[in-house]
Amino acid sequence: LLLSEVVHGQEMYAPHSIRLEGDITLGGLFPVHAKGPPGVPCGDIKKENGIHRLEAMLYALDQINSDPDLLPNVTLGARILDTCSRDTYALEQSLTFVQALIQKDTSDVRCTNGEPPVFVKPEKVVGVIGASGSSVSIMVANILRLFQIPQISYASTAPELSDDRRYDFFSRVVPPDSFQAQAMVDIVKALGWNYVSTLASEGNYGEKGVESFMQISREAGRQIPPSPRRRGGLDSVTSGGPCQPLRLLLCFLHRQILAAAKRADQVGHFLWVGSDTWGSKVSPLLQQEDVAEGAITILPKRATIEGFDTYFTSRTLENNRRNVWFAEYWEENFNCKLTISGSKKEKKPLCRGGQERIGKDSPYEQEGKVQFVIDAVYAMAHALHHMNKDLCADYPGVCPEMEHAGGKRLLKYIRGVNFNGQGAVGTQCPLNVRRSCCGVRVKEPWSRLPREALESPLERFQEHLDLFLCHLQEWGGGVRQVPPSVCSLPCKPGERKKMVKGMPCCWHCELCDGYQYQADEVTCLLCSYNQRPNENRTGCRAIPIAKLGWGLISVQLLGVLVWFAVDPPNIVVDYDEQKTLNPEQARGVLKCDITDLQIICSLGYSILLMVTCTVYAIKTRGVPENFNEAKPIGFTMYTTCIVWLAFIPIFFGTAQSAEKV
Structure with a gap:
């Protein structure tokens, strides 16, 4: 009752x-x-x-x-x-x-008895x-x-x-959020991050907070161009994109983004820098600890x-x-139902009086x-x-x-x-309602440690941020080095940067192909006519000169050596060929001591190679045009065969003839 x-x-x-x-x-x-x-x-x-x-x-x-x-x-x-x-x-x-x-005019208001009303x-x-x-x-x-x-x-x-x-x-x-934005800029600068993605909830808090961050970044001369605000729901933000090296998400946003990252199987990929909506309580992070691990949160000093x-x-x-x-509140807090009319109709147990x-x-x-x-x-x-x-x-x-x-x-x-x-309390920090000079505090990367371990501040912030980077000893997954966050990874040797328009920290890497080499970060140039790129395409080197090898000629050389051993070369002087009627004009002709059979044998190897090449040119004549070198080779070999067929009878037919002048 x-x-x-x-x-x-x-x-x-x-x-x-x-x-x-x-x-x-x-x-x-x-x-x-x-x-x-x-x-x-x-x-x-x-x-x-x-x-x-x-x-x-x-x-x-x-x-x-x-x-x-x-x-x-x-x-x-x-x-x-x-x-x-x-x-x-x-x-x-x-x-x-x-x-x-x-001020209300009640002069014409009267009660039913004609008396003026009495207003409370x-x-x-x-x-x-x-x-x-x-x-x-x-x-x-x-x-x-x-x-x-x-x-x-x-x-x-x-x-x-x-x-x-x-x-x-x-x-x-x-x-104001400009304090948080200033702290975020200093964090990004101190940790060497050159590209971040910004997430903002709808309304003045999120959108104006991101605008402050961007403005302070520009005023500080920092090239930290935030990517366009993500649209299409939280799941689209964490589903990846063309800038896979990007890891840092700067959030003026509620923590439901952590659940979206978990659904997208991006646990451990993103680095979080969260505004004061993140760091005020630990309980909303329950069941999301693995996603939030390593997050840096910013709070008003409290x-x-x-x-x-x-x-x-x-x-x-x-x-x-x-x-x-x-x-x-009582019903919601204790998940029970009070015995009164107008309470919620969920199936809850009765409260204990x-x-x-x-x-x-x-x-x-x-x-x-x-x-x-x-x-x-x-x-x-x-x-x-x-x-x-x-x-x-x-x-x-x-x-x-x-x-x-x-x-x-x-x-x-x-x-x-x-x-x-x-x-x-206990500090020399008087409150001023226009400035709140105590500023903000930054909490170290969130870890699955006891509550008291989460409260050590990284900084003292009033006019600017003094980061105690020695506190940054461990990030998500046990990583002890500051993880990178870039829009694009550095290009490999031999690749040039193709810059993304309007985004000075973003580029695509293109290989210097063909006879090109990497002249600088953004330029590929052709090597000179007698040079080709080196192995990593960072310079040029001379084109090697092709010389006669010892492959195909080794058989011919072996045959010649055997021939020299069996029948050493010899010369004879033919006095009959140039013996004229006038004795004064008679001459002896120095000739190789060789027979016609020996000449045919010496030319036989070349004839064998010529015939073999002609046969393969005929067999490969049906290869697709882009890979077909058989046609010009075949034409050459057909011509060579015709010339040789004419040469042999002419050579031997005229060998015994004598030219007289």
């Missing part, structure tokens, strides 16, 4: 907001629910990004209201709304904050804590500035929100608030009636932005405290002058806030 009364009281009190009475009311915007399907503004409850952050504001208000030195005699109240992670819905909800500032004036919201997503903060900031209501965000990091001309009433306690852990784990349905969404305990009966890990929510509330409280001291020095509580001071005056105090925030 008690459980039903508690839950019923939460539902009937205010189904869409939390209202806490106080002398000064602060607004709050939190993504208690996710986006709903088309046509439905809100979806499932967000246990961590929603409830943890919302409870952090309630915790901070409790701490401030119990602090005798901060806003003494003043109680802070709150009006907290759910943005449902949707900018348009958040805009509608934020109209609640400006109701008290809208809505509470005046002096400042707003939120929102979470950058796109939501941008939408809300546009309406809050019209009514001069200051706004302090605890999680919106889009760089464009730093524009004081457009968002002059917006402040934040987290560093600390775990132990007091909040004690506070939150002690929350129950009985002692937390002020949170109208806590019953829904509210006896469950957070952290004991369910896992608990403090959400990463809790500290910043607390810092944002404290920043607003410090500004109100200084404003109260200046305007109400001799007045206990909120004086009329402070009540009518307006948001523009409060904004000046907010911009002047400078205190040690919750994340700066």
Whole structure:
């Protein structure tokens, strides 16, 4: 019965907001629910990004209201709304904050008895804590500035929100994405990576974060051209592509990309540099450890608030009636069902009468932005405290002058806030809502080690990044050397680079073929007419001269030597051939002592080669034209045979004839 009364009281009190009475009311915007399907503004409850952050504001208000030195005699109240992670819905909800500032003409409104109605004036919201997503903060900031209501965000990091001309009433306690982008550029530079691929989620957070990275890369003079933003879903990103040597993926993106990489069987291939959506918690990486191993994550410099852990784990349905969404959180967190109407209809066991305990009966890990929510509330409280001291020095509580001071005056105090925030405990790092000088921190490559091993920072970052590269001792798969990430691997010797248009770090390797050699990285040239490329085609060398070998002539040489041994050459002087009638003109002719048979034998070997070549030329005449050398060889041999057939009878027929002049 008690459980039903508690839950019923939460539902009937205010189904869409939390209202806490106080002398000064602060607004709050939190993504208690996710986006709903088309046509439905809100979806499932967000246990961590929603409830943890919302409870952090309630915790901070409790701490401030119990602090005798901060806003003494003043109680802070709150009006907290759910943005449902949707900018348009958040805009509608934020109209609640400006109701008290809208003048309504009720002169013509009368009750049924003719009396003028009595309107309950809505509470005046002096400042707003939120929102979470950058796109939501941008939408809300546009309406809050019209009514001069200051706004302090605890999680919106889009760089464009730093524009004081457009968002002059917006402040934040987290560093902008340009800090993360600067850290990413320094990481890429320090580790020698010359090509990265960027992944961005839709919206201001992802797209503007990548734009900041690209802009800072260009300003730093670094040739780190990110590839075009990948489209076609997460699976298309991890399915490989023409740049297989590319390994580094720079992500302003949710961690569902890890599951896509696992589905594509790319475990161990990619290097991840993730923004603050990656490094804030370890639990979302469960079952994805092998894919995430070696990832470098970037976080706003933060600390775990132990007091909040004690506070939150002690929350129950009985002692937390002020949170109208806590019953829904209870069902989701403990995977049980409360015995009330309107709860979800899934097949869940009944809750144990509210006896469950957070952290004991369910896992608990403090959400990463809790500290910043607390810092944002404290920043607003410090500004109100200084404003109260200046305007109400001799007045206990909120004086009329402070009540009518307006948001523009409060904004000046907010911009002047400078205190040690919750994340700066034990450090010399005062908080400034415009700059958040503590900056960001980079966590070492993620490994499957105990939790405490994941927390050692690689750097200290305020104006620039000082990397402690000695911490980079092990990457994914036990690799100890910094893995490369390039668009294209270096070309081999003898290959030239064919550059990809518009991408100076990308090229295709083409072999210098034929008589070409590699003159430089991008040029192939022809060798001179008497040279050819060397073995690796990096230069030229002389073409060797073909000389008569000892193959075919060895048989002929052997026959000649045998012939010389059996019948050594000899000469004779023929006096008869040139014996003329005139004795003065008679001459002896020096001749080889050889017979006609011996001449035929000496020519027989050549005739044998000639006949053999002719026969093979005839047999190969049907070979395809591109490989057919038989036709010209055959024509040559046919001609040679005809000449020889004519030579032999002529030679022997005229050998005995005598020419007389």
